[in-house]
């Protein structure tokens with residue numbers, strides 16, 4: 251990853267933005283964003299996943315700190331949040347290289363797959379236009395059962 255990669259720029263802007271606000275970029279924030287950068291866009295992690303991954307790299311960050319940091323990174327636009335049907339949340343790197351996409355979420359195991367669809371964007375545009383709203387983006391979360399969960403009887 252070269253110094254001018256989008257992820258590097260993301261990290262640089264993160265630093266400068268936080269400096270402008272007079273906040274230090276804490277090691278935890280860097281560590282968590284770094285984790286997402288490392289795995290790249292298109293991977294959806296829960297706060298618990300982040301916790302486990304940090305523990306496996308010998309980083310001791312509490313789950314509460316991870317939750318707080320994830321919220322902050324979402325608020326700053328560095329991560330996207332995907333809401334699961336049962337109230338869980340997954341987080342993914344927000345990247346210009348990663349196109350507008352939608353999610354298929356397994357309601358049992360939380361497996362999350364992405365798909366692209368112009369129809370969803372068009373549907374959003376049509377709906378917004380009809381009542382005079384200006385579209386910013388349309389995302390669509392589909393509740394579903396993944397193949398392995400379909401095999402389980404319940």
Ligand SMILES: [Zn+2]
Pocket residue numbers: 292293294342351352353364
């Ligand atoms: Zn996604």
Ligand SMILES: [Zn+2]
Pocket residue numbers: 356357358359360361395396397398399
């Ligand atoms: Zn499943």
